[in-house]
Amino acid sequence: MKYTLTAALCLATSALAAPAAAQTELSFNIFFPQTHFAWSVFQAWSDDVAKATDGKVKITFPAQSVSPPPGVMDAVRNGVADGGFIFNGFIGKAAPATLLSQMPWMHKGDSAAMSEMMWENYQEHFAEHETLRGVKLVSMFNLGPAYLCSVSDTPITSLEELSSRRIWALPGTIADILKDMDQSIVAGPAVQVQELTSRNTVDAHFGLTMETTNSFGVAPYTKSCVDISPSMQSANFSIFFNERKWDRLSDEHRAAITELSGSHLARRLGVATNEAEAKGRATLEEQGVTFTPANPDLMAAFEASAAKISRGWAAEVSDKYGVDAAAVVEEMRSEVDAASGS
Numbered sequence: 001m002k003y004t005l006t007a008a009l010c011l012a013t014s015a016l017a018a019p020a021a022a023q024t025e026l027s028f029n030i031f032f033p034q035t036h037f038a039w040s041v042f043q044a045w046s047d048d049v050a051k052a053t054d055g056k057v058k059i060t061f062p063a064q065s066v067s068p069p070p071g072v073m074d075a076v077r078n079g080v081a082d083g084g085f086i087f088n089g090f091i092g093k094a095a096p097a098t099l100l101s102q103m104p105w106m107h108k109g110d111s112a113a114m115s116e117m118m119w120e121n122y123q124e125h126f127a128e129h130e131t132l133r134g135v136k137l138v139s140m141f142n143l144g145p146a147y148l149c150s151v152s153d154t155p156i157t158s159l160e161e162l163s164s165r166r167i168w169a170l171p172g173t174i175a176d177i178l179k180d181m182d183q184s185i186v187a188g189p190a191v192q193v194q195e196l197t198s199r200n201t202v203d204a205h206f207g208l209t210m211e212t213t214n215s216f217g218v219a220p221y222t223k224s225c226v227d228i229s230p231s232m233q234s235a236n237f238s239i240f241f242n243e244r245k246w247d248r249l250s251d252e253h254r255a256a257i258t259e260l261s262g263s264h265l266a267r268r269l270g271v272a273t274n275e276a277e278a279k280g281r282a283t284l285e286e287q288g289v290t291f292t293p294a295n296p297d298l299m300a301a302f303e304a305s306a307a308k309i310s311r312g313w314a315a316e317v318s319d320k321y322g323v324d325a326a327a328v329v330e331e332m333r334s335e336v337d338a339a340s341g342s
Contacts, residue, residue: 031067085237092172097325113336129322136243155292166185227292
């Protein structure tokens with residue numbers, strides 16, 4: 001009896017002393033406001049990762065961004081967060097191939113097709129050539145088409161009217177095209193637009209989607225928008241983890257995250273974008289925002305500068321990586337056309 005009691009106590013003590021199953025937490029930074037639809041998509045992704053790893057890997061989200069949007073990749077490199085995503089316009093100089101799906105006239109309204117084709121084309125043609133220092137790229141995604149909108153009561157339908165404005169422009173393709181057209185622009189993160197429009201620092205914005213116009217608080221200052229299809233640009237983003245943190249994960253856990261990321265996460269974000277865009281446009285129309293086509297002269301000016309910017313990008317990427325980037329653009333356009341609406 002004494003032996004049995006002693007053995008039982010030893011077993012109980014051993015059970016208490018045994019370490020609990022280790023759990024790895026990966027903090028993932030989201031700089032969008034918490035009202036943005038992407039939060040729910042990333043949270044669902046986190047739940048799926050936890051399930052696939054039997055709860056051993058948990059992706060968590062800081063309540064506030066650990067960095068302004070342009071600095072997120074540096075923050076992840078430095079371990080301030082373990083993962084995050086960045087607008088590729090902010091890394092385009094160092095990694096120009098990430099701008100592939102920001103080339104003009106590609107997005108026809110289906111962000112699921114854009115996001116999936118971007119990831120697959122980047123992996124096929126550029127991933128082996130382009131290094132994103134200190135991070136492990138796991139997926140990409142595109143938001144909706146970019147709109148040119150007026151903050152004043154006068155719609156922007158002509159080149160003359162555009163030239164009379166001071167325009168906030170999304171960095172990357174749109175900003176480069178407007179610069180080539182000698183337009184007056186303020187380029188910067190989309191999170192700045194609400195302040196710029198509310199203070200009348202700019203009287204037009206070009207680069208927001210319908211959803212971001214609402215979620216970033218710019219809708220009350222937006223009076224009219226120009227319908228341009230295919231879009232002159234669609235903002236795209238790279239999703240990544242700190243490379244050191246990634247390498248410390250087990251092979252099994254890296255495989256689980258990889259399977260749930262890549263094309264799967266790209267399409268998931270794209271489907272959610274399509275839904276958010278439809279709701280965003282309906283909301284703006286209910287608030288009295290009008291949508292008008294651009295006149296032929298304005299479109300001709302856009303097309304001339306867009307062709308120049310696209311050729312310059314393709315030449316740079318081709319020279320840097322030895323890949324026919326212009327051919328990749330045409331290939332992706334065809335694939336997006338085939339996949340759109342599917």
